[in-house]
Amino acid sequence: MADKNDAPRRIDADLIRKMADLLKELGLGEIEYGEDEWHVRIAKEPPPAAAVSYHSPHSSPLAHAPGSADSARFEEANPIANHPGVIVSPMVGVVYTSDEPKAAPFVKVGDTVKEGDILLLIEAMKVFNQIKAPRSGKVIRILVSSGMPVEFGEPLLIIE
């Protein structure tokens, strides 16, 4: 019987690795193994409930766990959403950054725009709506790409 005052037992990395492999191989959520005096439990982090939200500029599905503030996304989106120069979408639709597929974009990062300049198009029900600069300034970030769906209130670009 091991003395309680002994130094901590050497970690059996092989065992842990073997258990982790088993976990993965068999698609388990949790494995626990032990003997008289010790137990090792390895648990997989439960995936958040899969949900796609168009809150983010990314076109890939984002995990959106019900009930949580979804802190990581919050931290990423918040600085953008709260930026005083952010321009948000006034409607749900599909963004186009230029007049025609092969044409140059309306604006690039670094461009200076005047109030009323066309920044983007948003298409809804086959109608193209011009999104115009509400004030003059410099385009410091473009958060969307052509062909991307956006929802109402989604940040599009930042003009300082």
Add this chain to the structure above:
Amino acid sequence: MFDKVLIANRGEIALRILRACHEMGIRTVSVHSTADADAMHVRLADEAICIGPPAPCDSYLNINAILTAATISNANAIHPGFGFLSENADFAALCEKHGFIFIGPSPEHIRMMGDKITAKKVMREAGIPVVPGSDGPVAGIDEALKAAKKIGYPVLIKASAGGGGKGMKAAENAEELPDAMKTAVAEAKAAFGNGEVYLEKFLKCPRHIEIQILADLMGNVVHLGERDCSLQRRHQKILEEAPSPALNDDQRRKIGRIAVEAIEKIRYRSVGTIEFLYENGEFYFIEMNTRLQVEHPVTEMITGLDLVREMVRVAAGAPLGYTQDNIKLSGHAVECRINAEHPVTFAPSPGRIGDYHAPGGLGVRVDSALYSGYTVPPYYDSMIAKLIVHGANRNECLMRLRRALGEFVIDGIDTTIPLHQRLTSNADFLNGSYDVHWLEKFVNGEGE
């Protein structure tokens, strides 16, 4: 079967539709206003798209935004719930034009029943008994006086573009009629954009009894019994029960058969409700609702059918798969509509929910999108929960209802739960002796 359904609604009905879809393995897209970003039907949906600011006209009534959301999410079908765009024939037609199945009746039937004069005419021709009336619009005081004399006072002036209890004015006699006409026409124009009115005999103390029907695309039709919705305040239903305490099996079978024959004749599809006023053993058609109704759960409890599921199934082209003989009405069910309002003054009470505890147990169902910490927004309808209770008979049901109401906790805002508790200890209600005027008198007495 559909792969993906877009839910064009909010609150408890959006959650209701979401649940039925998920149980069928159908993915859901919830569209929502900024005010509903934390709503339960948004959190549980597979995809969520913000379509506008809080105001309904910019969000839940925004046809462009909803169809755009359906396009970018690749939805196959759209369920409109009730209210909002559910009885907007133009919306239904646009859905179909853009390649989405509208989960409900055809645009033509929506339009037909949306005009109350046309609806009455169509139903009368299909064999449904109607309220004696002007049989067409009345324009001007002289026409109104002539029609009223024929019908017999008291009369009710109703907006043909109205419905849902709105746009109605009564006149007890010929002296009252001219003023009532003027007001009714002005109000109709303001509320519905159409000042056309017609006259109907005003029934003194009728009950409101409605028949639920369901039809598939192949012409198979069933009725699912009736609901008694007589308990109304300002023409808004507060509590509904099925079956009606006023009908016996013979009457039920008879009116059910008449309803089914009419639906067959007009070749209606999906769910629908034929609303009647019932007085002295006679049924009088008032209107047909071409959508799912708020009180559909009481019918579900006594038939065992999931009406939202059936709507989705028939919209996807599936046959009913059963006939009238297979429909069995079992036991008794009551639904209490719980509003975010003061139980006596009915002052609206939006705000943050503190503790929330829904009642449970056998035969108890709560349809609600509430949760602890949720904030009820001030922009929308005040109904926040439906408590539906089922029992083997009406007595057992009412005992269960009283017990369940006593357990229900919704902290932080005012709700009408105390009103329902007062109802469940009232002798008239317990005896089933009430008509469409009863609740108004009850709450006014309580208000003193």
